[in-house]
Amino acid sequence: MNKELTVQNSLSRKKEIFKPIHEGHIGMYVCGPTVYNDVHLGNCRTFVSFDVIYRYLVFLGYKVRYVRNITDVGHLVDDADTGEDKISKRARLEKLEPMEIVQKYTLGFHEMMRVFNTKSPDIEPRASGHILEQIEMVQAILDNGLAYEKNGSVYFDTVKFAKEQEVYGQLSGRKIDELMVETRDLKNQAEKNNPADFAIWMKASPEHIMRWKSPWSEGFPGWHLECSAMSTKYLGTTFDIHGGGNDLKFPHHENEVAQNYGACKCAPANYWLHTNMLLMNGKKMSKSDNNSITPKQLFTGDSEHISKSYTPMALRFFMLQSHYSSTLDLTDDALLAAEKGYRRMMEGNKTLLGLQHSGKGNASDHDKEINQLIDQAHEHMNDDFNTPMAMARLFELISKINSFKGGQISIDEITAATFERMQTTFKDFIFDIFGLKDEMDAGDQNEALDGLMQLVIDLRQSSRENKDWGTSDKIRDTLKALKIQLKDGKDGTEWSME
């Protein structure tokens, strides 16, 4: 039960025992979105994954400082060093100020994070608000001799860095020699000493709107720089966990590591965690490939890829059923299954809350089994946040819960302590760790509806006692059409919203 927390560290490609730098405290940085467009579902998966990780670390009792940035400058559309800024491009297309674009899509992003019931990060810094810090970092890298200036732009000297430190390529599994013989024909590479070098400060072309003064030129910071500067500012030069999507490993994270070494000669993070991609039709969900479905489309059902609408919590549940480091293929069938599984879990919890323990149970085999399942659920979470396994144990507990309710097992076969532990476990896992919400508990919130339903159920019960099956079934079918399901049990009829 007291197994230590282990995490899959991308740096070592091994599962390692997690040890924070300062006992009881964790610094965690996750690369946030570039706010130039509506957030899409793939982003949501990553942020939901880290939300669960964050929630679990808090659950374990750690004081976590969770930093997730907003990229609102420096992220270029095309080739890393010559393309147009994503925000600027969008601003041009939508005929808005760049900061209007940033505001619009930041708000949209926050709304989506709220809908998916993710916790807000403790700090959400913006790249444009940290230009000074980034300029200082460029200077520090220059002072350390690991960058050079050309025509007002500053480039990181990747080749020199790779020679000095054995670090470059460790995260992404790349070798500097291979990067140096890069054959692709990139535009405007002339300024760089080597194709493997990358810009940390860019001189702005005349038409570039987003620009700041610096010692080298009026320009803007390179994309990779913001995360280095902001993580350092809020979490220190070396912190515990750095997270992000798999597709950021190279070049973004690799270059981030290089920049941090370049500025302070130390590693930014001890543990790198990477989430895997959300696929659709077996391929990476990607905005640029049009192989994508927006969260909104899922919620409204307005997409050729799905047969019906799905709720945010069904989606969240769907994501939790796979491990964050595995690819997850989005299909209509899988969503249908997840939706039902989600409902079964929430119903199970409701049933558990409705059970009463006599206070004088004896520990039977069931008691032992239940405690084992609970222990295992915790162990699974300690094992690199294995939500699908933890969830499997919860479902086995739901079997027990339903058996208590159905009378197949007597509640007296478990002790009051075990019963309470079950209730605590469900609350902890479903709400605090998995971050699920009950989307179907209208009955708990609306007294009028509750009273009304009780009346209808009573009336139907009278019909049934009079063997007036026509009336009884009409009530049931009409409610069914209204997406209210009646459940006839031994102790009367219950209802729930579909």
Next chain:
RNA sequence: GGUCGGUUGGCCGAGUUGUUAGGCAAAGGUCUGCAAAACCUUGUACAGCGGUUCGAAUCCGCUACCGACCUCCA
């Protein structure tokens, strides 16, 4: 082309050497006025070939297929 990863039953998805993952779907049963729900039971699986091992879905090799990264993306 290079690097890395994947291929699990009708679908999704865990598992990394020996014991039922789990969810959804399916079949039979219990309950019920009939259903639904719930419960019980059941089946179908580890891409192919070869090797290591007492024993492999799990380790190794080869083959096939798929994907990711190498270029903006979570």
